[in-house]
Amino acid sequence: MAHSKITIKELAEKMQLSISTISRALHDHPSIGKKTTNEVKKLAKKLGYFPNSIASNLRRNKTQTIGVIAPRIDIYFHSHVISGIEEVAYKTGYNVTIFQSHDSLEREIKITQILQSKMVDGVIACIGLETTDCSHFAKFDELNVPLVFYDRVSKHFDVSKVVIDDFEAAFKATKHLIQLGRRNIFHIAGPQSADIFKARQEGYKAALIKYNIAVNHKMIRHTAELSYEEGAGCAKKILASGMIPDGIFCSNDYTAIDAIQVFKKAGYQIPNDIAVVGFSNYPISKILDPTLTTIDDRAFEMGQAAGKLIIRQIEDPDHTIATETIVIKTNLVVRDSTTIDSAGA
């Protein structure tokens, strides 16, 4: 054990200086002479000194660390958001420490406790599917730890947020199908306990209504987690029902992708028979045959925005910044799954 680390105490002894001077020299404190500063740094380098940031954190009551809570990092959206956070964080001298809730409320609560006791400087979180009550996040406010939610947020919890306009994005996606001339548009929806999936469903409905198409609840199918398997399952049920739509708006790319496979195998042409729009713009969506029309949810930008926001709040000396909601612009990426050969109108 005994991490045999060099400490400033040893540097002080070796240089016949006080630890105060060493500490200041290492931080380029202006009151220390150029010469002393350089000599201290040289020796530190030579002996392989690294500051013990645990000690510094304790003393300064600051960890220079941002905690991130994501439902799961093996979902591309989240790892992409995290990359955006990291990019901003590293540039500004912050580290990022990542936790997965696995969409479990119990785990999410535990993580908030860990983060509280680890004294991160700020927390960026996307709440899990089981989470309806956010009271376990209230503690951060008491501790003056800034908090930013991203993507899945709670309406009833006053905190800074970085989101997309799910309603508008879904409206746009559905409108696109309508403008292709489609009238029988199905929706594969996410769990309605999550506001984002509810908003997407509302956007879908609103577009239909706007264009005088009756909303038919039999043409909406809810899934538990928008998995590949559920996408295929929905498609099979659609086929079995005999009511074949001419368009489908899916609440994510996974369900869209697997639904397309099922329809293709059943002999339907995509997009001529059934046009499909996904949601998220995962890398695979431009690889598939046909390539998938989808909403680009700007995950990376979302991460950047969340990172900038949390750092601004952390570095606001009196924590007086009001909570703020940033809405990231999405856009519809039109690809082959909605590009009709015989140019529709």
Place this chain on the structure above:
Amino acid sequence: MAHSKITIKELAEKMQLSISTISRALHDHPSIGKKTTNEVKKLAKKLGYFPNSIASNLRRNKTQTIGVIAPRIDIYFHSHVISGIEEVAYKTGYNVTIFQSHDSLEREIKITQILQSKMVDGVIACIGLETTDCSHFAKFDELNVPLVFYDRVSKHFDVSKVVIDDFEAAFKATKHLIQLGRRNIFHIAGPQSADIFKARQEGYKAALIKYNIAVNHKMIRHTAELSYEEGAGCAKKILASGMIPDGIFCSNDYTAIDAIQVFKKAGYQIPNDIAVVGFSNYPISKILDPTLTTIDDRAFEMGQAAGKLIIRQIEDPDHTIATETIVIKTNLVVRDSTTIDSAGA
């Protein structure tokens, strides 16, 4: 600033006890009476006390944290390994803090420095593509911080490792194509600077040789990072060359997937004209048409093994455990991309 946290000092004052007693009670120290222990815990809970783990870390010289360095977490393989690590870690009371090197040596070096100064209890790392010299990892040994490499490892660096047998897996994959009756087998290879991709190429060659098929270097194509785009690029070059293989072994799933798309569009049937085997068993591989035969690289198990290994080393009081190499068994998952309709032999 001023995280307005309750400390054991305040608990001590409120209870008219010493901080020693409070500390012991909170940790169920046997020498403290049941009654006192319970009362302390009750008050702690009531006041919302959380231990300041930074202080405890400093005092105990232990952070209860495992640092993970991955090239990127938006690659499914890595996020899956991390999930395996986390599962083991959480069960044992460790936290996991994740860093991405983005395959940059500079960033990897910086991360090792951060981890050294943050005093993690152990480090699990997958070295980046630029990394040939591992000397920046040597410091961990000096600091008595256990280190485990996973997947991409350095032969010349004596450290515990969790790997798969890439040679054997590639051999198995290639042999499978040969047993289908294929003789013109192409290989889309990864960068040969990485030992794992070199080993896969060697396994491919060895299988050919074993079955008396001449190795033709024109039938091996190297990529920089095995991206989708490179898979498509290779496929297009193959088409342009006119030398159409009857089988392809790809060093990962991404290249296999996009190559298949290109061949299909050019009118070739998969697997009848060209049988394809990938490597990694990504979730998408069982969704595509055709579903992809691939090597399951057991990423989750790899993470579990790495987690168990690092914890064993951390908790070995004298750090006397010898370095160890664990080889995780892979298996070939046979799917449609190598299932010939007219039953081959």
Place this chain on the structure above:
DNA sequence: CTGAAAGCGCTTACAG
């Protein structure tokens, strides 16, 4: 069963 005291490695007002 409980407490006083030292100390983890650092930072930073205060004094000179």
Place this chain on the structure above:
DNA sequence: CTGAAAGCGCTTACAG
């Protein structure tokens, strides 16, 4: 320009 000293919140031998 430099140093002595206090203290961040905790743990743990030592003493009783």
